[in-house]
Every structure is written in structure tokens, then in C-alpha cells.
Amino acid sequence: MRVILVEDEALVALMMEDLLEELGCQIVASFGALAPALEWLDAQSTLPDGAVLDVNLGGGDDVFPLARALRDRGVPFAFATGYGVLPDEGFAEATVLHKPVDLGMLWPVVKSFRPAA
Amino acid sequence: MPGAGILERGASADALFTLVEMIEDLSSARTVDQVAAVVRSTARRIAGADGVAFILREEAQCFYMDEDAIAPLWKGQRFPLDACISGWAMLNRQTVVIPDIYKDSRVPHDVYRPTFVRSMVMTPVRPNDPIAAIGAYWAVERQPTEDEVTKLQIMARATAAALDSALMHASLAETLQRRKVLLRELDHRCKNTLATVQSIAHQTLRCSPSPEDFVEAFNGRLGALARAHELLTRGAWGHAGLKAVLAQALGMFGGADGERIRVSGPDILLAPESSVAMHMTLHELAVNAARHGALSVESGRLAVEWSVDMAAEPRALDLTWTETGGPEVAADPVRGFGCRLIEKGVAREFGGQARLTFAPEGVRFRLQAPLSARLRLE
Numbered sequence: 001m002r003v004i005l006v007e008d009e010a011l012v013a014l015m016m017e018d019l020l021e022e023l024g025c026q027i028v029a030s031f032g033a034l035a036p037a038l039e040w041l042d043a044q045s046t047l048p049d050g051a052v053l054d055v056n057l058g059g060g061d062d063v064f065p066l067a068r069a070l071r072d073r074g075v076p077f078a079f080a081t082g083y084g085v086l087p088d089e090g091f092a093e094a095t096v097l098h099k100p101v102d103l104g105m106l107w108p109v110v111k112s113f114r115p116a117a
Numbered sequence: 118m119p120g121a122g123i124l125e126r127g128a129s130a131d132a133l134f135t136l137v138e139m140i141e142d143l144s145s146a147r148t149v150d151q152v153a154a155v156v157r158s159t160a161r162r163i164a165g166a167d168g169v170a171f172i173l174r175e176e177a178q179c180f181y182m183d184e185d186a187i188a189p190l191w192k193g194q195r196f197p198l199d200a201c202i203s204g205w206a207m208l209n210r211q212t213v214v215i216p217d218i219y220k221d222s223r224v225p226h227d228v229y230r231p232t233f234v235r236s237m238v239m240t241p242v243r244p245n246d247p248i249a250a251i252g253a254y255w256a257v258e259r260q261p262t263e264d265e266v267t268k269l270q271i272m273a274r275a276t277a278a279a280l281d282s283a284l285m286h287a288s289l290a291e292t293l294q295r296r297k298v299l300l301r302e303l304d305h306r307c308k309n310t311l312a313t314v315q316s317i318a319h320q321t322l323r324c325s326p327s328p329e330d331f332v333e334a335f336n337g338r339l340g341a342l343a344r345a346h347e348l349l350t351r352g353a354w355g356h357a358g359l360k361a362v363l364a365q366a367l368g369m370f371g372g373a374d375g376e377r378i379r380v381s382g383p384d385i386l387l388a389p390e391s392s393v394a395m396h397m398t399l400h401e402l403a404v405n406a407a408r409h410g411a412l413s414v415e416s417g418r419l420a421v422e423w424s425v426d427m428a429a430e431p432r433a434l435d436l437t438w439t440e441t442g443g444p445e446v447a448a449d450p451v452r453g454f455g456c457r458l459i460e461k462g463v464a465r466e467f468g469g470q471a472r473l474t475f476a477p478e479g480v481r482f483r484l485q486a487p488l489s490a491r492l493r494l495e
Binding site for chain 1: 301304305306307308309311312313314315316317319320323388389390391393394397454457458461462463465466468491
């Protein structure tokens with residue numbers, strides 16, 4: 001399972017990477033900001049199987065442009081956020097994990113990334 | 118009393134009722150737009166004029182916000198305070214009566230030529246500190262009566278009270294809105310901090326040989342996180358200076374710029390979250406130095422130096438942590454969470470590169486990162 005992570009807080013990111021790896025994921029890319037993540041996605045010929053996305057990326061950036069790009073490409077993703085309610089950006093259907101995130105919360109998300117075949 | 122004056126002079130009951138209605142409407146107006154709308158819809162009738170305009174002061178400009186007239190005046194336009202009659206009335210805090218505008222040098226004639234206006238009265242709203250003005254205009258050359266001037270001044274007084282209340286309302290609404298935003302932000306920061314603590318616990322547990330080791334390392338890191346937040350609170354969660362972050366992180370280890378620790382470089386500002394990551398990294402380096410490195414012996418020295426390469430595109434920070442004079446460093450120590458945080462944490466935070474080297478003469482750390490919103494020159 002090839003997964004990407006977007007999380008602007010370094011410490012939180014280290015743990016999320018660990019948790020995802022413990023669940024059998026391979027972290028193919030991990031970003032702390034929006035722009036490099038978008039750039040990376042554009043350059044991929046093989047898409048990842050899933051993504052875990054922090055919502056607020058600091059400096060006024062949010063992750064929604066990347067979420068839209070992933071949705072357009074059919075890559076499943078889940079948000080991980082410290083905000084109680086997501087701003088209305090057209091992702092009412094998306095899975096939202098509330099921080100702090102643990103293995104129990106992450107497991108069904110990772111399972112849902114697995115291709116049906 | 119101006120009110121008695123109106124009655125004595127036999128002003129029509131209609132104008133008086135309109136005036137009372139206007140005052141009632143003004144008292145329920147909650148925004149500046151609503152105040153302007155009340156003035157527009159009633160002032161012309163009360164003044165018995167061919168046109169009225171409501172002008173709002175915007176710092177050094179007069180904004181002709183609204184009007185009601187037999188032909189267009191200047192609605193939506195802005196003029197400098199010192200280049201129009203409303204500005205003159207507001208700057209001089211007095212009512213202006215002009216029987217023939219073309220004989221008055223204060224009037225910018227070119228601006229009036231396309232309009233019907235020949236005579237006018239302009240009165241400031243809140244004369245001791247004018248925030249607006251009301252103008253009444255006539256198409257013929259005439260001396261506006263004392264009665265007309267008085268009515269206009271009464272309207273201006275009622276308008277002043279309404280504008281004050283509208284502005285207070287706006288500031289109250291803004292305060293409430295800001296409170297809501299702050300609470301949401303607080304909730305977000307709390308949860309992120311909890312996630313950070315969770316991560317520290319998780320990582321520390323993985324690298325702790327015994328529960329005692331875990332408690333010691335975890336408490337140390339928790340303390341470092343608390344001090345990082347202290348720094349942010351002092352700076353109202355704005356950017357924090359790199360020197361302040363260093364001073365905070367090294368405070369427990371003899372302090373930055375003490376006898377043993379030398380710190381030098383230009384003033385760099387870090388975004389709030391980035392300064393937490395930077396502080397945690399520096400804490401790990403300092404703890405390691407105090408336990409095994411240069412800060413563990415009297416003769417040891419630490420230099421933290423940085424510069425910004427102005428020629429690079431984008432400009433980049435180059436920071437080095439150099440320990441000397443300490444015990445000989447083991448070539449390949451066990452790389453725990455500390456190393457991971459030091460090497461991956463800040464590099465990721467700033468989109469740069471970080472390298473930790475265990476040279477025999479002392480530990481070295483180097484961070485190279487492009488300047489960005491998270492990392493900038495002061």
C-alpha cells in the first residue's frame with residue numbers, strides 16, 4: 001500500500017508516518033506544505049493508493065487544492081484535523097480524522113485505501 | 118432652542134413630522150449604510166432643498182456616499198478633504214452657508230459646473246470630531262434661511278448619534294466575530310499540541326530501554342514543548358526570533374552567548390509552528406551535548422552560527438551547530454528519536470536539508486533551508 005502524508009507539524013508527521021508504517025503502508029512521499037505536494041502529484045505516473053491530509057498547513061494555506069487534485073485522479077484520502085468542523089469546501093463526504101489520531105482510527109481508513117481487487 | 122425656532126417661524130407640521138420620523142429611523146439604524154439611507158430618504162424634504170448629499174469622512178478623503186437630488190451630484194466619488202466644501206466644513210468644524218457658489222473661492226468650481234447647484238449649506242456631523250457631513254443644495258442663487266440652516270444642523274446632530282451607535286455596533290460585531298475565530302483557533306492549537314504530545318510519547322516509548330528512561334526523556338521533551346509555547350505566548354503567537362528560540366532552548370544549558378556557548382547570525386524570524394519544531398530540535402541537540410558532548414565537560418564549547426546566502430535563489434539559511442573540546446564522540450551511536458527529529462524534523466519543516474555528523478572532535482549539525490513564509494529575515 002503506497003500512501004502519501006501531508007502534515008505541517010514535523011513532530012506529528014513523524015508519528016503519523018510510524019503509525020501508517022505499522023499498518024503496513026509504505027510512505028512514498030511526506031510533505032509539510034501544499035506546493036511541493038501538488039508538484040509531486042503532477043509528476044507521478046503511478047498514483048499512490050491513498051493519502052492522509054492535514055487540513056491547515058500554516059501560513060494561511062489549506063490542503064483543499066491537493067484534495068481536489070487527488071479526487072480528480074480517483075485517489076482515496078482522509079483528512080486529519082485539529083478543527084472541530086471542516087470549512088465548507090465541498091468535501092462533506094470525505095473521511096475526517098480528529099487529532100490526536102491513533103492506530104484504531106487510522107486502521108479503517110487504510111483498509112478503505114486498499115484497491116477492491 | 119432650535120426646535121422652538123422652527124415652530125415660531127411656522128415651519129410646516131409636515132417637515133416637523135418628517136424630522137421626528139427621521140430621528141426615529143436613525144435611532145434604529147445599525148449600520149453606516151442604513152444611516153446614509155435614512156438621511157437620503159428624508160433630508161431633502163426636511164431641508165426643502167433641490168438636493169442633499171451624505172458625505173462620509175475616510176481619513177484624508179470625503180466619500181460622497183449617498184444623495185437625493187433633482188439631477189446627479191457626486192454619488193460614489195471621493196475628493197481630498199482640502200479640495201471640497203464638505204472637507205472644509207469637517208476640517209473647520211463649522212456649517213458653511215454659500216448663497217452663490219461661483220462667488221466663493223472655497224468651492225471647486227469645475228466640480229460643480231456640470232451640476233445644477235447654485236447655492237448650498239454644508240454642515241459637519243459631530244462638530245467636535247467630524248465623521249461625516251450633510252449638504253443641502255439649491256438650483257438658484259439664494260441666501261439659505263436661518264430656519265433651513267437650523268433644520269440641517271438638527272439632522273446632523275441626530276445623524277451623529279446614529280453614526281456613533283452604528284460604529285459601536287460594527288466594532289462590537291467585529292469583537293464577537295474575532296472571539297469566535299480565536300476560540301476556534303484555540304481549539305485547533307490545543308488539539309495539535311495534544312497530537313504533538315502524543316507523538317513525543319509514541320517516539321520516546323519506542324526508543325526507551327526501561328520505563329525510567331521513558332519517564333526521564335518524556336518529561337524532558339514535554340518541558341521543552343512547554344517552553345516553546347511560553348515563547349510563542351510571549352510573542353502573541355506571532356513569528357519568533359531565532360535568537361529568542363535559541364536562548365529559550367539553551368537556557369537550561371548555560372544560556373546562549375554565555376562563556377561556553379556562542380551564538381551569532383542575522384535576525385531570522387520563524388513562523389509559530391516552525392519555532393516549536395526548531396526549539397524541539399535544538400533541545401534534542403542540547404540534551405545530547407549536555408549528556409555526552411561538549412556541554413558535558415568544563416572545557417567543551419558550542420558555537421551556533423548562521424548566515425543567509427543573499428546570492429542564492431531563493432535566499433537560503435545556512436546554520437551550523439559545532440561542538441568542540443568535549444569527549445571524543447563515538448563513531449556510530451544509536452540513532453534514536455532525537456536523531457530522527459533533528460535530521461528530519463526541521464528539514465521537513467523548512468523544506469531544506471539537515472545533517473547530523475558524529476565527528477570524533479565533536480557533534481556537528483547543519484541546516485540549509487530556503488527562506489520562506491516560515492523562515493524569513495527580520
